[in-house]
Amino acid sequence: MRQYADEVSPGEEATLKGWVHEVRDLGGIAFLILRDRSGVIQVKLKEEVVDEDVIEIGRNLSRESVVEVSGEVEEEERAPTGVEVLPREIEVLNSAEPELPLDPTGKVDAELSTRLDHRYMDLRKPRVQAIFEIRDVVQDALRTKFHSLGCREINTPKIVATATEGGTDLFPISYFEREAFMNQSPQLFKQMMVSGGLERVFEIGPIFRAEEHNTPRHLNEATSIDFESAFVDGEEAMEICQDVTVAAYEAVYERCQSQLEEMEVELEVPETPFEYMTYEEAIAVANESGIEEPLAWGDDLSTEAEHALGDSVGGHYFVTDWPAEVKPFYVYKDGETAAAFDMMHPRMELMSGGKREHRLDKLESEIESQGLEPEEFSYYLNAFRYGMPPHAGWGLGMERLLTTMLDLDNVREVVLFPRDRQRLSP
Ligand code: ATP
Ligand code: MG
Numbered sequence: 001m002r003q004y005a006d007e008v009s010p011g012e013e014a015t016l017k018g019w020v021h022e023v024r025d026l027g028g029i030a031f032l033i034l035r036d037r038s039g040v041i042q043v044k045l046k047e048e049v050v051d052e053d054v055i056e057i058g059r060n061l062s063r064e065s066v067v068e069v070s071g072e073v074e075e076e077e078r079a080p081t082g083v084e085v086l087p088r089e090i091e092v093l094n095s096a097e098p099e100l101p102l103d104p105t106g107k108v109d110a111e112l113s114t115r116l117d118h119r120y121m122d123l124r125k126p127r128v129q130a131i132f133e134i135r136d137v138v139q140d141a142l143r144t145k146f147h148s149l150g151c152r153e154i155n156t157p158k159i160v161a162t163a164t165e166g167g168t169d170l171f172p173i174s175y176f177e178r179e180a181f182m183n184q185s186p187q188l189f190k191q192m193m194v195s196g197g198l199e200r201v202f203e204i205g206p207i208f209r210a211e212e213h214n215t216p217r218h219l220n221e222a223t224s225i226d227f228e229s230a231f232v233d234g235e236e237a238m239e240i241c242q243d244v245t246v247a248a249y250e251a252v253y254e255r256c257q258s259q260l261e262e263m264e265v266e267l268e269v270p271e272t273p274f275e276y277m278t279y280e281e282a283i284a285v286a287n288e289s290g291i292e293e294p295l296a297w298g299d300d301l302s303t304e305a306e307h308a309l310g311d312s313v314g315g316h317y318f319v320t321d322w323p324a325e326v327k328p329f330y331v332y333k334d335g336e337t338a339a340a341f342d343m344m345h346p347r348m349e350l351m352s353g354g355k356r357e358h359r360l361d362k363l364e365s366e367i368e369s370q371g372l373e374p375e376e377f378s379y380y381l382n383a384f385r386y387g388m389p390p391h392a393g394w395g396l397g398m399e400r401l402l403t404t405m406l407d408l409d410n411v412r413e414v415v416l417f418p419r420d421r422q423r424l425s426p
Contacts, residue, residue, distance in 0.1 A: 005034065005041035010075040010083055016041060017068045017093070019124065020061045021105065032058045032090075033080070034069055037129065042079040043069055043087050050086055057090045064096035064104060064124070112412060119416060119426065130259035131414055134252055135402055139204060141251030142225060145244050146202040151227065154201045156189035158208070162376045164188055165328045169210045171220075182208035185395060187330060190228040191356060192383040194391045200229040204398065214421045216410040217348050217400060221419040225401070227353075228393030234332075234339045234355040237392035238318055241343055241351055242274050245316065245396070249405060265406050274343070275317040282319045285312055298323045301342075301349075310346025317344050329366040332357045343396070345404040353394025360384040 001015065008014040018036035032043040044050070045058040061067065071087040101117070102110040104124040115122040122128050143153065160183045163170050171182040186203050193201045207224045227240060249269040252260070260267050277285070283295040286305035289312060295305055301319070309317070320341045324331075327338040331354040340354035357363045363384060364374045374381060399411040412418040417426055 004038035005036050005081070006038035008041070008073045008083060008085075010073050012073045013070070014073050014085060015068065015070045016085065018066070019104075020063055020065045020067060020096070022063065023059065023061055025059060030055070030059050031084075032061065032069075032087075034067065034085075035124070039126070040080055042076065042081070042084040043071070043090075044076070044084045045087070051088070054087050054090050057092065058087065061090075061092070062096050062098045064100060064121075066093040066096075067091060068093055112410065113423075116412065116418065116423065117426070123416075126262050130256075130262040131402075131406065131408075132416065133259050134256050134406065135398075135414060137251050137255050138248045138398075138402060138405075141248050142202075142204065142244060145247035146227070149200070149240060149243075151200045151202040151229070152198045154186075154190065154193055154198070154203050155205065156183075156186040156193075156203060158183045158206060171208050171210045184209055185224065186226050187328075187395070188377070188380045190226055190393060191330065191388075191391065192380060194228050194230045194393075195383045195386075195388045199231070199389075202227050207395075212421060216412075217403070219399060219411055219415065219418055219420060222411075223398035225396040225398055226393070227396075228356075228391060230389040230391045232392050233390075234320070234341060234353075234392050237353055237355070237394055238276075238320075238341050238343070239273075241353065241394050241396060242272060242316070242318075245343070245350075245401065246270060246272060248401060252405065263406060267405070270316050275313050275315065277313075277317065277319055278321040279319055279323065280321070282309055285309055298325055300326055303348075306344065306348060307346075310344065313344075314346060316346075316350075318342065319344060327354065329363065329370050329372070330354075330356050333362075333366070339392075341394075343394075345400070347404055348400055350400050350404065351394050351396040353392065355390070355392040358384065358388045358390050360388075 002017050003014045016034055018034045021033040021035035021040050024031045028047060030045040032045060033040050034043055045055045068091040069085060069087050070089045071085045073083050073085055076084040102114055102121055104121055106125040106127060159180050161180055163181060164185045164187050170184060173180050173182060185207050190201055203226045207222050209220060211218050253267050253269050286308045287294045289308040291304045291308050318341050322338045322340040324333040324336055324338045327340045332339040342349050343351035367374045367377060399414050402414040403411045
């Protein structure tokens with residue numbers, strides 16, 4: 001039976017499988033450092049103690065070769081984990097070519113693009129592996145939290161006939177003899193499910209945005225954490241977003257201490273309740289802070305303004321009551337103001353949401369006033385004819401949640417194979 005590096009104890013016979021992290025040859029003695037997903041373990045190749053043939057195999061291993069090592073585990077306080085293996089046998093399961101595309105120990109830094117070109121190798125760095133272990137825990141925690149809130153998980157199509165919100169940031173694709181698009185948001189589908197019997201739904205899935213600009217917080221394929229529920233107002237939907245966010249932090253705090261240590265991150269679970277401010281207050285605070293390009297009613301929050309607000313609040317916060325004109329047609333509007341809200345981290349926007357327009361006539365006129373054709377949305381609008389409850393919801397960016405949580409400088413760090421303006425492969 002195979003054991004992991006972190007679970008063997010002195011006195012045991014162990015069989016370990018993994019990669020050759022390093023071979024340190026000191027002449028009379030050599031050390032093979034074996035790595036598996038749990039960590040590393042030292043294998044001692046000492047003449048007279050270990051069989052000569054076995055030493056020979058060990059000494060000649062190329063880095064990153066895949067091996068199986070069996071032998072006795074002994075205490076050794078000078079070893080990285082306090083134990084070492086005296087190998088009875090070393091079997092090479094697959095040897096690695098001697099020249100590696102990047103250094104998997106992380107001692108030699110590589111550019112992000114080189115790392116992404118060779119993600120399979122990059123992931124062997126404990127620090128990088130830690131990121132994706134944390135991502136897994138976050139996704140698990142989100143599902144548990146949503147279920148505890150009575151949500152059903154749904155999966156909606158990613159190939160669609162019409163744009164969710166219109167606009168230019170769409171990827172067209174050829175769909176047999178027609179043009180179709182990669183969906184930019186599950187918005188319309190999750191709303192339809194609110195009128196369907198499910199009432200309260202969530203989805204964790206890809207969204208596609210043909211944004212041309214290359215920034216450290218934009219991807220062309222991102223993961224959206226979407227929530228939508230019948231019979232809740234904006235306040236309640238915001239509180240749910242806050243609680244879901246905190247649940248993700250708590251899970252990482254409780255279950256990922258070793259990964260956080262590996263990444264040298266001191267995680268603080270955000271304090272609740274998050275601060276609230278209206279859009280009007282937000283632009284006033286940003287303008288008073290002396291930003292270079294002051295904002296007027298109707299402007300989107302600039303990156304500069306987001307940073308000024310982040311500095312002044314110092315934690316997560318919500319911006320509410322947005323100008324109607326900057327928010328999409330499906331958001332509930334009252335005169336000049338939209339019942340929309342964004343959740344912000346001091347560094348960037350994490351979520352956008354709102355109370356939704358559930359009255360068919362208002363919705364149709366909103367679609368028209370945004371220059372879109374109501375007929376193109378008939379499949380969606382029909383759901384509003386036969387019993388659509390008042391509802392609200394939001395979309396939270398998975399990559400931005402993780403990037404800000406782990407204090408990383410680029411969303412690409414938390415995506416295995418990012419898609420951006422330059423990168424389509426691997
Ligand atoms: P921004 O203004 O920052 O470009 P947005 O307002 O266009 O974002 P929304 O349509 O509100 O984005 O999407 C909801 C959330 O999904 C965002 O707050 C963000 O966390 C995430 N998101 C949207 N687009 C992207 C993207 N291109 N890359 C990464 N995350 C994204
Ligand atoms: Mg937004």
